Structures are given as C-alpha cells and as structure tokens.
Amino acid sequence: MRHLLDAGDLSRDEAVGLLDVAEAMARTQSRQIKKLPALRGLTVVNLFFEDSTRTRISFEAAAKRLSADVINFSAKGSSVSKGESLKDTAQTLRAIGADAVVVRHSASGAPHRLAHAGWIDTPVVNAGDGTHQHPTQALLDAFTLRRHLADGTGDLQGRHVVLVGDVLHSRVARSNVQLLHTLGARVTLVAPPTLLPVGVEDWTCDVSFDLDTAVDGGAPAGAPDAVMMLRVQRERMTSGYFPSEREYARRYGLDRARVDRLPEHAIVMHPGPMNRGLEISAEAADSPRSTVVEQVANGVSVRMAVLYTLLAGQDPAQAAADITRTETR
Amino acid sequence: MTRYLLRSVAPLGAERTDLLLGDGVILAVGADAREAAGRDAVVVDGDGLVALPGLVDLHTHLREPGREDTETVRSGTRAAAAGGFTAVHAMANTDPVADTAGVVEQVWRLGRDAGYADVRPVGAVTIGLAGERLAELGAMATSAARVRVFSDDGKCVWDPVLMRRALEYTRAFDGVVAQHAQEPRLTQGSQMHEGAVSAEIGLAGWPAVAEEAIIARDVLLAEHVGGRLHVQHLSTAGSVEIVRWAKARGIRVTAEATPHHLLLTDELARTYDPVFKVNPPLRTAEDVEAVRAGLADGTIDVVATDHAPHAAQDKDCEWSAAAFGMTGLETALSVVQHVMVDDGPFGWADVARVLSVTPAAIGGVTDHGRPLEAGEPASLVLVDPAARTVVDPAAQATASRNSPFAGRELPGAVRWTFLRGHATLADGVLTEADR
Numbered sequence: 167m168r169h170l171l172d173a174g175d176l177s178r179d180e181a182v183g184l185l186d187v188a189e190a191m192a193r194t195q196s197r198q199i200k201k202l203p204a205l206r207g208l209t210v211v212n213l214f215f216e217d218s219t220r221t222r223i224s225f226e227a228a229a230k231r232l233s234a235d236v237i238n239f240s241a242k243g244s245s246v247s248k249g250e251s252l253k254d255t256a257q258t259l260r261a262i263g264a265d266a267v268v269v270r271h272s273a274s275g276a277p278h279r280l281a282h283a284g285w286i287d288t289p290v291v292n293a294g295d296g297t298h299q300h301p302t303q304a305l306l307d308a309f310t311l312r313r314h315l316a317d318g319t320g321d322l323q324g325r326h327v328v329l330v331g332d333v334l335h336s337r338v339a340r341s342n343v344q345l346l347h348t349l350g351a352r353v354t355l356v357a358p359p360t361l362l363p364v365g366v367e368d369w370t371c372d373v374s375f376d377l378d379t380a381v382d383g384g385a386p387a388g389a390p391d392a393v394m395m396l397r398v399q400r401e402r403m404t405s406g407y408f409p410s411e412r413e414y415a416r417r418y419g420l421d422r423a424r425v426d427r428l429p430e431h432a433i434v435m436h437p438g439p440m441n442r443g444l445e446i447s448a449e450a451a452d453s454p455r456s457t458v459v460e461q462v463a464n465g466v467s468v469r470m471a472v473l474y475t476l477l478a479g480q481d482p483a484q485a486a487a488d489i490t491r492t493e494t495r
Numbered sequence: 496m497t498r499y500l501l502r503s504v505a506p507l508g509a510e511r512t513d514l515l516l517g518d519g520v521i522l523a524v525g526a527d528a529r530e531a532a533g534r535d536a537v538v539v540d541g542d543g544l545v546a547l548p549g550l551v552d553l554h555t556h557l558r559e560p561g562r563e564d565t566e567t568v569r570s571g572t573r574a575a576a577a578g579g580f581t582a583v584h585a586m587a588n589t590d591p592v593a594d595t596a597g598v599v600e601q602v603w604r605l606g607r608d609a610g611y612a613d614v615r616p617v618g619a620v621t622i623g624l625a626g627e628r629l630a631e632l633g634a635m636a637t638s639a640a641r642v643r644v645f646s647d648d649g650k651c652v653w654d655p656v657l658m659r660r661a662l663e664y665t666r667a668f669d670g671v672v673a674q675h676a677q678e679p680r681l682t683q684g685s686q687m688h689e690g691a692v693s694a695e696i697g698l699a700g701w702p703a704v705a706e707e708a709i710i711a712r713d714v715l716l717a718e719h720v721g722g723r724l725h726v727q728h729l730s731t732a733g734s735v736e737i738v739r740w741a742k743a744r745g746i747r748v749t750a751e752a753t754p755h756h757l758l759l760t761d762e763l764a765r766t767y768d769p770v771f772k773v774n775p776p777l778r779t780a781e782d783v784e785a786v787r788a789g790l791a792d793g794t795i796d797v798v799a800t801d802h803a804p805h806a807a808q809d810k811d812c813e814w815s816a817a818a819f820g821m822t823g824l825e826t827a828l829s830v831v832q833h834v835m836v837d838d839g840p841f842g843w844a845d846v847a848r849v850l851s852v853t854p855a856a857i858g859g860v861t862d863h864g865r866p867l868e869a870g871e872p873a874s875l876v877l878v879d880p881a882a883r884t885v886v887d888p889a890a891q892a893t894a895s896r897n898s899p900f901a902g903r904e905l906p907g908a909v910r911w912t913f914l915r916g917h918a919t920l921a922d923g924v925l926t927e928a929d930r
Binding site: 251252253271273274275276278279282283295296297298299337340363364365366368369 | 694702
C-alpha cells in the first residue's frame with residue numbers, strides 16, 4: 167500500500183488488516199500514556215483546502231500519538247487563497263520535507279492528482295475529496311460495525327447496512343458502499359431519486375426510495391443490522407432536490423418511531439456533523455443505539471493504523487503483529 | 496515558383512499516377528505530367544503515398560487575438576499544415592470576440608500573412624457570445640473575410656427566439672449557424688459525461704440529454720424557418736438518431752464529429768488527468784460506436800478537430816479547476832485512418848469526403864476540397880498510410896501540449912502538404928513560408 171486514495175482500492179485482506187491494526191492501536195489508547203514512538207522524526211502534513219475541523223483534528227491526534235511531527239496547512243489565510251496552484255503547494259510541501267500528506271479538497275480526484283501527477287513522491291492519504299471518496303471514514307465506520315456486529319474481528323460477511331440520505335453528493339456513501347461490499351456486507355441505499363446519481367444501478371448495493379420498508383426489513387435485503395444516516399445540506403433544498411425540510415424529515419429522517427421498529431441489536435450511525443431535526447431526530451441521535459460519539463473515537467484509531475501502515479511501509483498484517491508486540495512488552 | 500512532380504502517388508488511394516504542380520494549380524496528370532515537368536521540377540518520390548485534397552477543418556481554435564500564449568494564427572496554421580490541413584475555420588471565442596467585421600478581417604489577414612493555411616474566420620452569432628443580441632452577421636459576411644459560418648462555440652445559442660432569428664437571417668447570404676448544443680441549466684458545473692463512471696468517481700455529470708434536447712429543438716427550428724444548421728461536435732448515440740431523423744425529413748442540417756469522440760471514452764476520466772477533460776465530454780463506448788456508425792452511413796457529414804490549445808497551468812491541476820479542450824490538428828487524419836479505414840468501412844475517397852470535400856462545401860470554401868485533376872488548385876496532401884507514430888506533444892507544431900493521444904501509437908503520417916502549389920510541409924518538415 168503506497169497511498170490511501172479510494173476505499174475501492176483495498177482488498178478484503180488489506181481492509182481486515184487495517185482494521186486489525188486499528189484494534190491494536192485502540193488498545194494502546196486505553197493506556198495512561200497514549201503516545202507510541204512509531205513515527206518519531208517523521209513529518210505529516212495535513213493539507214486542508216476545505217474546512218473540516220473534525221477530520222483535521224482526528225488526523226492530527228492520530229499522527230501525534232504516533233510521535234510524528236504535524237504541520238497543519240489550511241487553505242484559508244494561506245497562499246492558496248491567493249490563487250496558488252495545487253501543484254505549487256505540493257512542491258512547497260516536498261521542499262519542506264513532508265513524509266506523508268493528508269489532503270482534504272473540494273475537487274473530486276485532487277488527492278489522486280497529488281499522488282500520481284509526479285509533483286511529489288510521498289504517500290498521500292485522502293481525507294475527503296469533493297463528492298468522490300472518504301476512505302478513512304469508511305474504515306472507521308467498518309471498524310465500528312465490526313465491534314458491534316462481529317466481535318471486533320474478521321470481516322462483515324452477511325451483515326446488512328442501510329445508508330440513508332444524500333448519496334448523490336456523498337463521498338461517505340461512495341466509500342462505504344465499496345468497502346462494506348469488500349468486507350462481505352450487504353448494503354441498501356435509501357434516498358429520494360433526486361439524491362441518487364445516474365449510474366447508481368451499477369453499484370454493488372440495493373437501492374430503495376422508501377425508508378419505512380428498509381427499517382421494517384422488507385425487500386430487497388431484509389432486516390438491517392445498522393442504519394447509517396448521511397448529512398443533508400440545507401442548500402440542496404433550494405436547488406430543488408426536495409421540496410422542503412419538513413417533507414425530507416418526514417420521508418427520510420430517522421425519528422424515534424423508526425428507531426423503535428429496528429431490530430433490537432441494530433445500531434444507528436452518523437458521520438457527523440448532524441442536522442438534528444432534519445436527517446436525524448434528537449431522540450435518535452441520543453439513543454443508546456447511537457454510535458456517533460464512538461465513531462469519532464474510532465476515527466483516531468483507524469487513522470493511526472493508516473498512517474502507521476503507510477509510513478512504516480509494511481503490509482497491514484505485519485503492522486498489526488508489531489503493534490501487538492509493543493503492547494506486551 | 497517551384498514546380499513539383501509528384502511521382503507515383505495514389506489519388507484517393509486509387510491507381511498510381513503522377514501529378515505536376517505549378518503556378519498554384521495541378522498543371523497535368525499522368526504521362527502529361529512527366530512530359531511537361533521539364534528539368535527544373537522538384538521530383539517527389541510518392542511511392543506508397545496517398546494523395547488527398549488538402550484537409551479543411553470546420554472547427555479550430557487559433558486563440559489569436561487574446562491568448563497568444565497558447566496559440567497564434569501562425570503556430571496554429573503551422574500545426575494545420577503539419578496535420579495535412581490547407582484551410583481552417585477559426586472559432587470566434589477570442590478576446591476580443593470575433594463579432595465584428597474588424598476582428599474577422601484581422602484574423603483572416605493574420606492567416607494570409609502567415610501563409611500556412613487559409614484561415615476562414617467564424618463569426619460570433621451574438622455580441623460578445625453573450626447570447627442576447629445578434630452580432631452584425633451581414634457585415635462579417637460581406638467583409639474581406641467573407642464569413643459564412645457563424646457560431647457562439649463554447650456557448651450554446653440557448654434562447655430559442657435568438658436561434659430562430661439567426662437561422663432566418665443567415666439565409667440572406669447562404670450562411671450556416673454552427674451550434675454548440677449544450678442546454679446550460681442541465682449542465683451547470685458539469686465536469687464529465689453523466690453515467691456509471693461519473694457516479695463512481697464523483698464528478699458532476701453532463702447528461703446526454705443536454706446535447707440532444709438542443710439538437711432536437713434546432714432541427715425543428717431549421718425546418719420551420721428553412722435555415723441551414725450545422726451541429727458541432729456531436730457526441731451521443733441519441734444525437735445521431737435525431738440528426739438521422741432530421742435528414743430523413745429533408746431538414747437542412749449537417750453534423751460534425753471530432754476525432755476524440757470517435758476514439759476515446761469517459762473511462763479515461765478515472766485517471767483524473769485533465770488532458771481528457773473536454774466539452775462536450777468523452778462519452779461511453781456505446782456512444783463512440785454510434786458516432787462511428789453515423790459517420791459511416793453519412794448521418795454525420797464531416798470530422799472536425801475542435802483543436803483547443805490550452806496553457807500548461809490550465810491542465811496541470813485538479814480536474815475541476817482545469818480548462819475544457821484538447822489539441823487535434825496534428826492527429827486528426829491518423830485517428831480517422833485508425834478508426835474508419837484500418838478498423839472501419841472507409842476508403843480514402845471517404846476520408847477525403849469527410850475531411851475535405853464536405854467541410855469545404857459546408858463552409859463555402861470554394862477553392863478547397865477540389866478534385867485532383869488538371870486545372871484544379873494545387874492544395875493537396877500526401878499521406879503515408881503505412882507509417883506508425885507514437886504521438887509526442889512536445890514534437891508538435893502547436894504551441895500547446897494538451898493532446899489526449901500522447902503516448903499512443905497511431906497509423907499514418909502526413910509527408911507533404913501543398914497550399915496552392917507551395918509546399919508548407921516537405922517530407923514531414925514544415926517549410927518557412929516563402930511568400
């Protein structure tokens with residue numbers, strides 16, 4: 167593994183390996199001293215062309231707990247806002263001596279360009295690009311699902327995950343559909359037809375326009391083991407994707423009544439930040455089934471696993487064994 | 496003026512013969528040519544070469560005035576000569592826009608002074624390409640540039656009333672309205688073809704219907720008012736069907752396809768390399784098949800390059816920040832040979848038809864696309880169909896490097912290009928203009 171750009175690039179064994187490393191990382195995080203020396207002397211640059219406090223601090227915490235030096239480079243107030251190109255920014259980072267670049271960008275494919283255009287030669291981690299991919303989010307979601315539904319080991323064979331909301335504009339949905347399929351889970355997308363991309367019929371999942379059928383375990387895929395709500399941006403309404411917030415909340419929002427109809431073991435997920443009252447009601451967000459806060463904590467472990475695997479240049483299985491050895495020492 | 500004796504060339508791929516060029520015309524053919532050549536004629540060994548009338552491009556962006564950093568009339572027409580073209584239609588989206596007699600005459604003169612190919616300026620349909628008021632089409636038509644093709648290319652003449660008026664008004668001087676068919680509301684922010692690939696890689700889609708809806712409207716408008724419509728860079732299977740239907744009804748419509756829409760598909764967007772970003776976008780393999788079939792059965796009349804040079808910084812960036820467009824003058828003939836001759840039903844007479852004779856007729860260019868016969872203008876090209884070349888943008892004559900065919904091996908090579916008896920390309924090398 168040279169870069170992490172696309173959840174679809176991961177094989178089943180690579181994905182399970184990364185989740186295993188993340189489990190090992192998570193165990194170290196329950197120690198009193200959380201910091202590991204693994205990446206001492208290396209520099210990780212967080213290159214954020216789009217605002218995202220949550221993802222940036224998660225990557226920052228992950229890198230620092232591995233003893234890497236962290237440079238945060240955000241577009242606002244930097245030369246990027248003065249019109250500097252992605253290429254020049256990349257070459258500046260190379261000159262500074264970055265050992266890995268974590269990039270968030272509003273343009274789909276920008277991390278892919280950074281990794282492959284010949285501008286820099288460091289590992290690139292995609293921290294979310296446009297409406298394309300957010301692979302570490304998919305990994306942390308899989309990690310959370312695996313803990314709840316598969317005792318924290320192996321894959322997600324036979325589990326059923328329902329994703330609800332703005333699939334069209336969602337990099338989280340694209341990454342999750344691919345990774346969950348790779349891990350053996352079944353996925354159902356639920357959305358109004360306006361918020362599904364033309365071409366979704368080729369994806370490795372089922373599609374439904376009706377949330378109640380999905381919640382009740384009707385066709386096509388049966389009862390859900392997890393429901394993942396996607397953030398809906400309010401400006402979608404003004405572009406005519408749906409008529410009103412209230413209509414969206416009624417038809418596609420996860421409220422108390424729908425949560426109560428889910429199977430007892432099913433969990434409720436959301437990548438955050440949530441629009442309470444739009445795609446998820448306050449009761450659903452705060453219910454004991456909700457894993458929203460847990461997902462944030464898991465995000466740090468997963469990102470530690472990704473940075474460690476890329477920068478230590480190991481395959482994930484070997485990396486997991488190494489980390490476990492430091493635990494027992 | 497130098498005389499050239501072209502020995503043993505195959506006109507339109509038919510039986511070999513000799514051609515004698517001099518005084519700007521084909522002086523003689525066959526045995527007459529050998530007899531009349533005399534001692535001072537330069538003899539060109541044409542063994543294995545196909546002779547075609549000089550190619551005519553209906554769709555070229557020369558970028559001058561305004562973006563001389565990406566192309567000039569001189570560099571663009573040198574690229575044209577290198578690609579076998581003797582006439583090009585220069586699109587109006589320059590800065591200032593070619594929407595007055597003054598600008599089109601300037602571009603026409605720059606072409607004449609450079610001497611590598613005849614430059615036929617295309618006039619803007621609307622002032623500043625703004626789509627609000629008709630430009631002075633009549634003034635451009637009667638200027639020294641004798642404009643016959645009008646287009647807001649890059650932008651669609653979206654307003655149906657304005658399109659109707661343009662189709663009507665240009666009848667007075669046998670003009671043609673060349674439409675960039677793109678419904679603007681359906682393509683806001685669009686980056687690539689909308690379909691399975693765009694859904695997966697997360698780039699905003701440019702749906703086929705946005706092209707097809709405008710073409711359907713325009714052919715009906717052309718039928719209603721009797722004007723002459725030319726559909727630019729037709730790219731979808733549905734568009735082929737609509738044009739086929741319109742022609743069957745007797746509507747005065749012609750259509751062009753680009754070399755890139757005959758060969759490349761939207762799968763290339765997976766690289767996120769903006770060299771593959773173009774408008775209209777690369778479509779699916781099924782669309783490519785339909786466009787090829789349309790060209791083969793005559794639904795699509797011509798191949799036009801949509802040669803669109805861009806500065807390095809406008810392509811060496813992330814996809815959505817990049818400019819739309821790709822160069823094409825120096826690869827067009829090779830792509831057509833590859834797709835339509837080597838792997839398709841075309842003979843060389845068909846190639847001459849779609850790249851020279853018919854584009855000249857559509858553009859009203861009377862002294863190009865002529866038969867290779869004694870007394871005709873000596874604007875012709877000699878092609879070696881057996882050659883194979885790996886496309887190297889750095890070795891091209893265009894001032895820009897954004898060729899989507901870079902690194903691809905393509906068949907055929909242009910060896911000689913003659914413009915009214917002058918060799919603009921001699922044995923594969925651009926000559927210095929001696930006029």
